[in-house]
Amino acid sequence: MADIQTNSAASTVRRPRSKPIRWGLIGNHAILITGSLFMLLPVLLAFFTSTHTDVTIHKEGVQFFFGSEGGSNYHDAMFKKGGFSQNVDGARMMVNSLILGLGFAVGKIIISMMAAYAIVYFRFRFGTFAFWIIFTTLLLPLEVRILPSYEVVQSLGMLNTYSGLIIPLIASATGTFFFRQFFRSVPEELLEAARIDGAGPFKFFVDILFPLSQTMIAAIFIIMFVFGWNQYLWPTLMTTDESMFTLVRGVKQIMQAWVGGGNDIPEYSGAMALAILAMAPPIAIVIFFQNWFVKGLTESDK
Amino acid sequence: MKKVQFSRPLFPYLLLVPQLSIIMIFFYWPAAEAIRASFYLEDPFGFGSTFVGLDNYRDTLSGSEYGRVAWFTLIFTTLVAFFSLAIALLLAVKADTVLRGARSYRVALMWVYAIAPPVAGLMAILLFDQRLGPFTHMAQFFGWDFTLGVNYWDTATAMVIVSVWKQIPINFIFFLAGLQSIPRSVREAALIDNPNGLSRFFSVTFPLLAPTGFFLLIINITYALFDTFGVVDLIHKGEPGNNPVTLVYKVFLDGFRGGDLGGSSAQSVILMVLVLILTVVQFRFMERRVHYN
Numbered sequence: 071m072a073d074i075q076t077n078s079a080a081s082t083v084r085r086p087r088s089k090p091i092r093w094g095l096i097g098n099h100a101i102l103i104t105g106s107l108f109m110l111l112p113v114l115l116a117f118f119t120s121t122h123t124d125v126t127i128h129k130e131g132v133q134f135f136f137g138s139e140g141g142s143n144y145h146d147a148m149f150k151k152g153g154f155s156q157n158v159d160g161a162r163m164m165v166n167s168l169i170l171g172l173g174f175a176v177g178k179i180i181i182s183m184m185a186a187y188a189i190v191y192f193r194f195r196f197g198t199f200a201f202w203i204i205f206t207t208l209l210l211p212l213e214v215r216i217l218p219s220y221e222v223v224q225s226l227g228m229l230n231t232y233s234g235l236i237i238p239l240i241a242s243a244t245g246t247f248f249f250r251q252f253f254r255s256v257p258e259e260l261l262e263a264a265r266i267d268g269a270g271p272f273k274f275f276v277d278i279l280f281p282l283s284q285t286m287i288a289a290i291f292i293i294m295f296v297f298g299w300n301q302y303l304w305p306t307l308m309t310t311d312e313s314m315f316t317l318v319r320g321v322k323q324i325m326q327a328w329v330g331g332g333n334d335i336p337e338y339s340g341a342m343a344l345a346i347l348a349m350a351p352p353i354a355i356v357i358f359f360q361n362w363f364v365k366g367l368t369e370s371d372k
Numbered sequence: 373m374k375k376v377q378f379s380r381p382l383f384p385y386l387l388l389v390p391q392l393s394i395i396m397i398f399f400y401w402p403a404a405e406a407i408r409a410s411f412y413l414e415d416p417f418g419f420g421s422t423f424v425g426l427d428n429y430r431d432t433l434s435g436s437e438y439g440r441v442a443w444f445t446l447i448f449t450t451l452v453a454f455f456s457l458a459i460a461l462l463l464a465v466k467a468d469t470v471l472r473g474a475r476s477y478r479v480a481l482m483w484v485y486a487i488a489p490p491v492a493g494l495m496a497i498l499l500f501d502q503r504l505g506p507f508t509h510m511a512q513f514f515g516w517d518f519t520l521g522v523n524y525w526d527t528a529t530a531m532v533i534v535s536v537w538k539q540i541p542i543n544f545i546f547f548l549a550g551l552q553s554i555p556r557s558v559r560e561a562a563l564i565d566n567p568n569g570l571s572r573f574f575s576v577t578f579p580l581l582a583p584t585g586f587f588l589l590i591i592n593i594t595y596a597l598f599d600t601f602g603v604v605d606l607i608h609k610g611e612p613g614n615n616p617v618t619l620v621y622k623v624f625l626d627g628f629r630g631g632d633l634g635g636s637s638a639q640s641v642i643l644m645v646l647v648l649i650l651t652v653v654q655f656r657f658m659e660r661r662v663h664y665n
Contacts, residue, residue, distance in 0.1 A: 098466045099473070105463045106480035109540065113487070115506065116495045131504035181390045188387035193377040200388055207399050209651045213598040213620050214643040217627040217636055218402035218409065226397075241398035246391065271378045300488035302602040307628070318488045322605065325494060329609045338498060345494050352486035357479060364482075367542070368549040 113349070120144075120342035127338040139339065147343035158312040158320075160347055167299050167316040167348070173236045174298030175291050182245030183283075187275060189246075190253040191261070207243045212304060220307050230311040239304060245290060251369075252286050253279070289366025292359050296352045317348035403644070409637035421634075428638035438622070438639075445597065445619045448532060452600070453592040456536045457585070460543030465573070467544075468551040478548065485541040489534075489599060493606025496534045500607075521609045528616045531607050535600045543588055550584035551577070590654045594647070619643060 118133045121140035127133065148160040188194075189201050212219065219238055228234030256279065264274045305319040315323070324344055328336045356363050378384075410428050412421040432438050467477045499505045500520040507530075511518035518526050554577065562576040598620055608615035612625060620643065627636030 095470070098470050101466050102463060102470065102473075102477045102481075105459070105466075105540075106477060109481060109484050109537070112492075112495055112499055112537070113484075115499060119498065127504065131509075132498060132501075132506050181394065184387040185391035188384040191378055192384035192387075193379045194384045197384070200392065204391060204395060207395055209648055210399075210403060210644055211594070211598050211647070213601060214623070214640050214647065215399075215402045215406050216624060217633070217640065218405035219398060221405065222398065222402050237394060238398040241394045243395075271380060271383055274378075296486050300486075300491075302488060302490045302605075303624070306605075318490055318602075321488075321490045321494050325497065325606055326610055328497070338504075341494060342498065345491050348491045349487045352488075353483050356486040357483050360479060360482070364545055364549070367545055 113346075116342045117346055120339050120346055122339055124335045124338050124340075128335045143339045143343050144347075147340055147347060158315060160317070160344060162313060163315050163317045163320045164347065164351075166314060167318065167351075169232055170235055170301065170305070170316055171295045171299035171352075173232065174239055174301075175294035177236060178240050178245045178294050179287060179291060181240060182243070183249050183287075185246045186249035186253055187279070190250055191271065191274075204243045204246055207241065208247060212239065212242070216303065216307065223308065230309055230314050232314075235305060235308055235314070236298075239298065239301060245294065248290055248366075249283075249286070252283065256282060285362065285365070288359070289362040289369075292355055292363045293366045296356060299352050317344065320344060321348060406637045406640045406644075409633055410641045412634055414633040424634070428634040429642075432635055432638045432642070441617060441619055441622050444528070444616045448528070448535075448600075448616070448618060449593055449596040451532050452535045452539065452596040453589060455532070456539035456543055457588060457592060459536070460540045461547050461581075461585075463540070464544050464547035464551055465577070467548055481544050482541040484538065485545075487538065488602060489538055490602030490606050492534050492538050493603045496530055496603075496607055497609060500530045520607070521611060521615060524614060524616055527608055531600070531603055531616065534603050534607065535596065538600075538603070539592060539595055543592070546584055546588055547581065550581050554580050586657055587654070590650055593650060597643075597646075 115132050115134065118135060118137070119127055120143055122133050122137035122143075123139050126137065148164075151157055151159050185200075185204060189197060189204075223229060223234050223238060226234075228237075260278055260282075261274065264278055269277065299316075300318055301316070302318050302321075305316050306322060309315055309319060312323075321344065324337075324341045328338075328341060409421075411423060411425060413424045413427070414421045463481055467474060467481065470477070497520070500507050500518070502508055502519050502522075505520075508518045508520075518529075520527055520530055558576070558580070562572050566572040566575065597618065600618065601620055601624070604616075604618055604621050608617070612621070617625065619639065623636050623639045623643065626632045626639065630636070
């Protein structure tokens with residue numbers, strides 16, 4: 071199929087005057103629309119299904135149109151107390167997700183900017199050594215050292231705390247690497263000029279480097295927020311207290327209730343409503359700040 | 373490094389203290405602990421541990437279960453990397469060609485990046501449900517009796533589809549950025565030299581995209597190995613027993629459910645070595661790319 075399209079696309083280029091039906095162009099759009107639908111449909115179906123009653127879904131299967139129960143289903147998902155302890159609701163989990171996402175993004179940016187500033191702009195004794203210590207962490211994701219990490223956090227008494235949730239996730243050098251690359255691309259003349267004017271390291275950072283970095287900070291903030299919000303394995307291990315659950319971590323609880331529910335009709339609509347709630351904020355951020363987001367992604371890895 | 377630098381006796385160390393202390397406590401300590409524990413046999417009731425040398429590794433590697441999981445992980449990783457890269461490349465090439473609606477297509481193809489893998493897994497449980505799911509109905513229409521969570525390969529199929537779906541956006545973004553960085557003059561020259569679109573793609577565009585493609589291949593392998601944990605955890609619906617799991621999931625199962633600390637740590641260390649090899653390959657390649665540019 072691709073062969074035919076590209077052939078005709080080329081021939082239209084050669085004869086731009088004549089205006090045949092441009093099959094190549096139609097083919098391109100057909101492929102792109104198919105791709106877009108493939109990405110969109112699962113979420114759309116989940117969303118439609120979340121606006122029906124459980125009984126309807128149980129009888130008729132996944133729904134393809136809007137239902138009438140959307141308002142009450144989402145209200146329940148947000149505010150109906152549930153879970154084993156009957157004191158956790160969607161709103162509580164959303165707050166926890168926000169704390170994790172924001173805390174992770176802000177903490178990571180501050181800590182990695184400081185480290186990158188030291189590594190790029192200072193000449194000091196263990197500079198290279200510090201660089202290697204930090205960048206070795208890029209090699210091993212949290213998943214491969216999950217059990218000992220859990221034990222360390224446990225022995226520090228940080229289970230079921232926000233700091234235990236956030237800080238171990240910060241222990242990788244992605245942000246530092248990103249800022250290092252960016253600082254190195256900042257022209258050296260700026261530092262020379264600042265030094266001639268008598269600016270110290272603190273003044274140089276606040277007055278020159280920080281204003282220059284703002285776009286980069288925004289870009290990395292978006293990526294890190296989404297990354298933090300979407301954490302699953304670490305929160306699953308770390309939080310046993312339901313009032314500490316994030317939305318993404320709550321998904322597992324929903325699945326277990328669903329499978330182990332016995333003879334009751336499973337809460338399909340509640341599950342799908344929670345899934346939509348768990349994905350809506352990061353999706354909104356990615357779409358709204360798409361330019362920063364794409365810039366941050368593609369420029370951090372060079 | 374910069375040619376002009378500050379030199380202050382204390383300030384740079386102060387800047388490094390937060391990062392270094394977090395890394396020491398939450399990275400090096402656990403990593404060292406994993407390596408240590410992989411040489412010990414932990415008493416399940418917590419009464420000390422005995423040094424057993426390489427026994428944990430031997431037990432792990434000789435177990436038929438581990439071989440089975442490793443094979444599945446290999447197949448899974450290959451399929452996920454191949455399909456998500458191929459589909460994303462096709463879409464990126466098309467999105468780069470069209471003028472009208474290019475921006476809308478870009479958004480439509482990338483927003484799924486923001487969905488967490490376990491959330492995608494939860495949706496999949498419904499969409500692939502044996503009785504209610506549209507995918508199952510479609511499979512039945514073609515005579516395929518699809519049973520998620522019961523049939524090993526059916527569950528594996530669902531895992532691959534969901535993981536590919538989740539990974540297309542990031543590949544698409546990078547391929548599109550790579551395509552757009554190919555200079556206009558090169559494209560025009562290629563267009564004059566070679567009117568056949570497909571052969572032009574393979575002789576000009578594809579080699580120019582190769583660095584992006586290689587970088588993405590490593591990213592995709594890492595993704596399939598580690599980040600699919602949430603998908604795997606949700607899709608087998610709490611019954612990993614007779615369903616496919618990946619190597620990372622087995623580390624978690626043996627360590628947290630099975631209580632086999634030594635075995636789980638040995639598996640961790642094996643994975644660490646695997647990631648190290650991948651990263652070295654990546655760095656070497658990136659170095660070469662820098663040289664030739």
